[in-house]
Amino acid sequence: MIAFENVTKRLGGKLILDDVSFEVPKGETFVIVGLSGAGKSVTLKHMIHLLVPDSGVVRIGDDVISRARGLELERMRSRFGVLFQGAALLQWLSVFENVALPLREHTKMSEEKIQKTVLKKLNMLNMQEAVDKYPSDLSGGMQKRVGLARAIVMNPEIVLYDEPTSGLDPVTSRLIDGLIDNLRNELGITSVVVTHDLHSALSIGARIMMIDGGKIVENATPHDFIESKNETVKRFLESQYITRRGNWEKGMESHV
Amino acid sequence: MMKVVTSEHQEKMSCLGLPLRSFRRLGRIVLIACHGMGQALIMLGSATLYIRTVWRPRARREVVDQLYITGIKSLGVISVVAVFTGMILALQTGLELRRYGQEEFIGSAVAVSVIREMGPFMTGLIIAASVGSAIAAQLGTMAVSEEIAALEVMSINPNRFLVMPRLVALALMMPILTVYTNMLGIIGGGIVGATQLGVSFQVYLDNATRYAENKDLFVGLFKSLVFGIIIATVACHQGLMTSEGAVGVGRATRQTVITSFLFILIVGYMITRLFYI
Numbered sequence: 292m293i294a295f296e297n298v299t300k301r302l303g304g305k306l307i308l309d310d311v312s313f314e315v316p317k318g319e320t321f322v323i324v325g326l327s328g329a330g331k332s333v334t335l336k337h338m339i340h341l342l343v344p345d346s347g348v349v350r351i352g353d354d355v356i357s358r359a360r361g362l363e364l365e366r367m368r369s370r371f372g373v374l375f376q377g378a379a380l381l382q383w384l385s386v387f388e389n390v391a392l393p394l395r396e397h398t399k400m401s402e403e404k405i406q407k408t409v410l411k412k413l414n415m416l417n418m419q420e421a422v423d424k425y426p427s428d429l430s431g432g433m434q435k436r437v438g439l440a441r442a443i444v445m446n447p448e449i450v451l452y453d454e455p456t457s458g459l460d461p462v463t464s465r466l467i468d469g470l471i472d473n474l475r476n477e478l479g480i481t482s483v484v485v486t487h488d489l490h491s492a493l494s495i496g497a498r499i500m501m502i503d504g505g506k507i508v509e510n511a512t513p514h515d516f517i518e519s520k521n522e523t524v525k526r527f528l529e530s531q532y533i534t535r536r537g538n539w540e541k542g543m544e545s546h547v
Numbered sequence: 548m549m550k551v552v553t554s555e556h557q558e559k560m561s562c563l564g565l566p567l568r569s570f571r572r573l574g575r576i577v578l579i580a581c582h583g584m585g586q587a588l589i590m591l592g593s594a595t596l597y598i599r600t601v602w603r604p605r606a607r608r609e610v611v612d613q614l615y616i617t618g619i620k621s622l623g624v625i626s627v628v629a630v631f632t633g634m635i636l637a638l639q640t641g642l643e644l645r646r647y648g649q650e651e652f653i654g655s656a657v658a659v660s661v662i663r664e665m666g667p668f669m670t671g672l673i674i675a676a677s678v679g680s681a682i683a684a685q686l687g688t689m690a691v692s693e694e695i696a697a698l699e700v701m702s703i704n705p706n707r708f709l710v711m712p713r714l715v716a717l718a719l720m721m722p723i724l725t726v727y728t729n730m731l732g733i734i735g736g737g738i739v740g741a742t743q744l745g746v747s748f749q750v751y752l753d754n755a756t757r758y759a760e761n762k763d764l765f766v767g768l769f770k771s772l773v774f775g776i777i778i779a780t781v782a783c784h785q786g787l788m789t790s791e792g793a794v795g796v797g798r799a800t801r802q803t804v805i806t807s808f809l810f811i812l813i814v815g816y817m818i819t820r821l822f823y824i
Contacts, residue, residue: 336696339700341696341699341700364702365702368699368700368701368702369702371700373697373700375693375696375697376693377692377693379692379693379694379696379697380694381689381694381697382694392701392703393701393703395605396605396701396702396703397701397702
């Protein structure tokens with residue numbers, strides 16, 4: 292579905308991605324983990340052409356998004372929904388208007404149909420009560436749920452999540468994990484999640500890829516990931532007190 | 548032998564070092580300025596092309612909001628500055644003219660100065676400092692909190708969605724505010740004439756209308772339109788290009804005010820030269 296082929300990227304003279312190649316299969320939840328500044332968000336931004344590689348190619352299905360321009364890029368981007376780290380809601384629009392924005396901009400739907408669609412998505416995320424509120428009236432977790440509603444309102448094939456649980460308390464984090472998992476199960480969406488929260492990664496990911504120093508150091512199923520022999524991965528697991536499979540399996544059960 | 552040549556070479560280079568470094572730095576500044584100006588002009592061109600979408604309900608609502616922010620919300624400060632500008636002009640000119648017993652001509656001096664120069668100039672500075680800085684801060688905050696990226700990902704062009712309404716609002720409102728500034732400036736001058744210089748309001752107004760020409764008004768209004776476009780372009784460009792969090796937003800805001808002031812001065816002079824020499 293998404294393929295990186297020998298992607299290299301420098302930012303401010305610093306090598307951020309160094310000849311990176313990987314594939315995200317259709318309908319899977321693919322998690323990218325790593326330390327801060329490892330290149331996770333840069334990888335995500337390449338998928339939607341917010342950044343372009345210095346060399347290499349990024350493909351979405353048969354489309355080469357890294358070379359797309361104009362209307363072609365718009366068409367490719369319409370396949371995506373993105374939940375940004377801080378939700379990135381427009382502050383002067385209400386929750387309803389934020390979620391309705393892509394529908395109003397890109398479809399000829401009647402106001403009645405827009406209202407129905409928006410309320411349906413907000414209901415899915417248990418945010419129907421906040422429909423008339425403004426982003427500044429919402430907590431971090433609520434903003435992320437509204438951001439998620441906006442990301443899925445156009446029924447995208449792929450949803451990208453940039454640090455969906457950062458800055459949230461553990462209970463809300465697990466709730467967001469559950470929502471991501473439900474979206475994949477119910478709508479068959481391909482998901483790419485960037486996080487440094489390993490509990491979250493192990494709970495929702497079908498595959499987990501770790502980036503360190505611009506290179507992929509591991510790309511494995513959750514089971515293989517926690518049994519990885521790679522020293523960087525081991526240190527990363529230990530830093531979050533994940534040494535046995537039991538830790539994350541319990542976490543997964545609690546929100547399913 | 549080699550050592551001697553090397554040390555001589557190094558000596559020469561150290562003599563040239565400072566001018567070379569300064570030249571290189573100057574070159575870099577010029578390149579950055581040209582790059583920024585190019586980006587801003589491309590943004591302005593793109594936003595201008597999107598003016599055809601201004602009748603869409605969402606764009607219309609945004610333009611009305613921006614007209615309100617630019618016009619109504621700036622009226623208070625503009626009123627005070629306009630009246631006092633007229634009063635200062637009348638007082639300074641009147642005191643000089645009194646030495647020659649010609650104080651009844653302050654009406655013409657104030658009217659011509661205000662309509663040609665001071666009206667558009669003062670309005671431009673106030674709007675750059677209040678509205679321009681607010682636009683840069685708002686768009687800058689949106690840029691650092693990824694709201695601009697979110698718009699791009701939703702295939703909503705920021706030049707259409709954010710820049711065009713602000714450009715239209717500033718280009719429309721600047722001439723209207725300039726007329727308002729002109730009127731209050733002339734009234735302020737009249738108050739000083741009547742109370743401090745013994746020139747009746749009727750005489751003051753007669754002189755003001757006799758010597759100020761339609762051309763002065765139209766050139767002043769043209770200037771204000773250009774100033775509006777300059778402020779919108781500089782503020783939106785600085786805002787959209789913001790990076791590095793709160794520090795970047797502060798930098799964009801400051802840079803908007805400084806750049807707008809500089810362009811208003813330079814372009815104002817060029818327009819005056821174009822029409823009067």
